[in-house]
Amino acid sequence: MEECLAGVQNQPISDIIKVPRTDPIYNCHGYLTKVPVGAIIPFINHYSKPTEKVADIFAGSGMTGIAAVMSGRDVELSDISVLGQHIAQGYLAKVTPQELTKxxxxxxxxxxxxxxxxxxxxxxxxxxxxxxxxxxxxxVYACPKCGYELIFYDHVMLPEAERKDVCPECDTKFSRRTWNGGSxxxxxxxxxxxxxxxxxxxxxxxxxxxxxxxxxxxxxxxxxxxxxxxxxxxxxxxxxxxxxxxxxxxxxxxxxxxxxxxxxxxxxxxxxxxIRKKLQFxxxxxxxxxxxxxxxxxxxxxxxxxxxxxxxxxxxxxxxxxxFLRKVNAAKKSDDVIYNSSDVFGDIEHGNARYSLASADLLEHLDSDSIDYIFTDPPFGSNIFYSDMSLFHEAWIGQTTDNANEAVIHTCGKKKVNAAVRYGELLKGAFKEAYRVLKPGKYMSVVFGNSKGNVWSLVLTALREAGFDSVPDHIAILDKGQRSVKGLSSGSESVVTVDLIMTVHKPTDKAAGESNVKWRQAEPEELIEAAIFDAENGDAKNPSYVYAHILREAIKRHLLVDNLHLSDVLIALRKAGYSVDPKTGKLSSPN
Known part of the structure; x- marks a missing residue:
């Protein structure tokens, strides 16, 4: 950490970053898997100086850009997402409240x-x-036997004691899957x-x-x-x-x-x-x-x-x-946080922030050794398909994301074949480009979360093969809170509710970055057993925390986790007598 900034070594980064998704910026516009600005700013302040240049090569909706602007840094954002660029430019369009209201x-x-x-x-x-x-x-559902039309609203509004899941005319069992949907x-x-x-x-x-x-x-x-x-x-x-x-x-x-x-x-x-950009936003x-x-x-x-x-x-x-008028008011609250947090704010085209449409594995708009720090949040494997969901908004924007190089693992259709290999190659290409544009001796922080150990191994391998030091400089757990019912179960449906932020170092001398450290496959049972033992200290708030602790410990010990899955952690926790509160998602200790 010797090359960190003067003046920022006294601001250590916590091992657990807990920033809820409730601030005015985060809630102003929806985009999948955003990282709250409050979680990014500590890393920018720690790994870069004011006036230095920050980048995000998987920029999404531009949260890193906002955090950089608020911290007084220049920032280069890039992504293939047309919607992401639209949202970021909307966030950063400077409009007075009076102009926007009018x-x-x-x-x-x-x-x-x-x-x-x-x-x-x-x-x-x-x-x-x-x-x-x-x-x-x-x-409205039609009974396949007699044609009776059941209005679903009327059905669910009945008191539970009166609700019968059968056709009131012929007693055919009601099923949303088998009954035909009408208008x-x-x-x-x-x-x-x-x-x-x-x-x-x-x-x-x-x-x-x-x-x-x-x-x-x-x-x-x-x-x-x-x-x-x-x-x-x-x-x-x-x-x-x-x-x-x-x-x-x-x-x-x-x-x-x-x-x-x-x-x-x-x-x-x-x-x-x-004004047009802000209202379109x-x-x-x-x-x-x-x-x-x-x-x-x-x-x-x-x-x-x-x-x-x-x-x-x-x-x-x-x-x-x-x-629309409620969202305009939300935009004013978001602007207030951004504008009042810093005296440094420039126009999106000519000032502190620039957003380029570019694949992360081909950053032609950035020179080699030109970036002082990278904070980025790549797509999480097969969890989310950004370009598919962005069609809903991009129909109005008038431009569509080219998804040929989208870093995702397909699970359906023709693209399913060799999807994991392709995903790994895309990540490797992206990290090689990150290595190229980052100045020697500087750092990159990568946010990642996935329930499958083999996907984590793909990420770690891609970072090493790109040239970064094999041992991360820092690994933090990112807890953004969880609002969905699905997520509260924290793994019952293979959902990870906390991520890791791994910060890796680009050596000053490429040869110095080469490591003789040998990575070997972990024994999942041993890691899980140790993590459950540590859970007795009250550190593990939910199954995802336990899973994240296991991953962090494995990475520190140069262990690959191909054979680990979140479901393994859940099974082990149940066997150890732990349960998950269905309302809070928190772990309950064995009696």
């Missing part, structure tokens, strides 16, 4: 004047004409009541009329859309063919599609680029919620799943104007 109100006013009547309804409480907040829609129908409307609180009311004739009239609008032919083709991983994973959801526009109701199209058109006519941020992917539950909205194209059997159709 522009947002203007485009909403123009759009509402033309198509706002589609949200008009009548409040049952007092007969007042009012704009609805949202509509609840339900799937979705609206079942409830939510409005602001007389007392100001939101209330539900039954669908009225005016609601049906507005829904039907919207379906006849000519503007529907102009709704931006992209095909989700069969060769896409998410085509198979999300079962899109069965429900005819092979185009992105089919995920929107007719009236929301109309209003979104008109709103996007009005935003795109704004001449001032920075706010617009794309609401797309999942403005679509049929916004899940309903009895207790509260469940939001939209970002990793799949899933539509829940009961879902929301939300008022686009309300969503």
């Amino acid at each position: 522009a947002a109100k203007s485009v909403v006013s123009k759009t509402r004047k033309k198509f706002g009547h589609y949200y008009q309804t009548i409040r049952e409480e007092d007969g007042t004409d009012i704009e609805l907040v949202r509509t609840i829609w339900s799937f 979705d129908i609206p079942v409830k409307v939510v409005v602001k009541g007389v007392q100001g609180k939101q209330i539900e009311q039954d669908i009225q004739e005016i609601d049906f009329q507005n829904i039907n009239d919207a379906k006849a609008e000519d503007i529907l032919s102009k709704v931006p859309s992209l095909s989700i083709d069969p060769e896409r991983e998410m085509y198979s994973r999300s079962g899109l063919k069965n429900r005819g959801l092979t185009e992105t526009k089919k995920f929107f109701s007719a009236r929301n599609a109309i209003i979104l199209t008109e709103l996007w058109d009005n935003i795109s006519k704004i001449e001032e680029e920075r 706010a617009f794309t941020a609401i797309l999942p919620r403005a679509s049929r992917r916004y899940q309903w539950s009895k207790q509260r909205p469940l939001n939209a799943q970002n990793q799949t194209y899933y539509i829940s059997p009961v879902y929301f159709e939300w008022n686009v104007f309300e969503l």
Whole structure:
């Protein structure tokens, strides 16, 4: 660590970085697997000086760029993701709150004047004409034996004691898999009541009329859309063919599609680029919620799943104007954190940050030995397919990510063949480019998380073969918190809820970086046993913590973990008497 900055050695990096995903920047725009800015800043401050140049070669939505700008560093961002570039440029577009408010109100006013009547309804409480907040829609399932149509919303709203999972006409067992799905129908409307609180009311004739009239609008032919083709991983994973959801526009109701199209058109006519970028940023941020992917539950909205194209059997159709204006306010809060954290802020094109569309294994826009520090977050193997999910937003942006060199492991279709080998080669190429552009003696931090040990071995091998020192300079556990029900089980579905941040060193002399250290395969049982023993100290909050501790210990001891899987850890914990609280995801010690 001798080559770390003067003045920053007194700011050691913790072995556990815990930064919740609740800050205004993180929540302003959705993007898969973001690292919170607060987790990146300590590394930038530790491994680089103010005014030095930072880079992120898997930049995604630009969190490293924001952290660098806030820390007074120049930053070079690059990724193949068109959506990622769009989001980062939106974050970094400097607009005053007054300018943003004025522009947002203007485009909403123009759009509402033309198509706002589609949200008009009548409040049952007092007969007042009012704009609805949202509509609840339900799937309708047809009994395969007698044709009886079951409205799923009515079914789940029955008291549990009265709910029977059979057809009320012929007693055929109800199954969402085997009963044919009919047309979705609206079942409830939510409005602001007389007392100001939101209330539900039954669908009225005016609601049906507005829904039907919207379906006849000519503007529907102009709704931006992209095909989700069969060769896409998410085509198979999300079962899109069965429900005819092979185009992105089919995920929107007719009236929301109309209003979104008109709103996007009005935003795109704004001449001032920075204001236009910021409003387009706010617009794309609401797309999942403005679509049929916004899940309903009895207790509260469940939001939209970002990793799949899933539509829940009961879902929301939300008022686009309300969503957009709320997101504009969120953008102002995000800007406030960025602008007030530093006196150093430059324009995206000419100042501190630049975002280039480039594959991580071909960084032609960067000179050799030109970067002082790299912080990057590569895709996690087969977990998420960024380019497939980005189609939903990129249809509106008007440019599509070239996914030929996407660093993912395919599990479906033709690309499944040799997918792991291809993934390893892409990572190796990316790390070699990182080695090339990084100055000698400098550092790169890599965020990574995966439930499969063989994927971890691919990463470690790629780093070594790229030329970095074989022993990481620092390994930290990154805990971003966990909000999803799936993640709370912390591994019951092969989900890892904490990641590792490995910082590796580029030697000043390439020969000096060559190591005679021999890596050997670990004995998973031995590592797991030791980790469970350590769990008695209360350090392991959930199974993912135990798994991360095992990985960190293995890397420090030059052990490969090809034969380790998160499920092995879960089984061992259960055998040792541990259980996982289904509400908190935390480990409970054996009695």
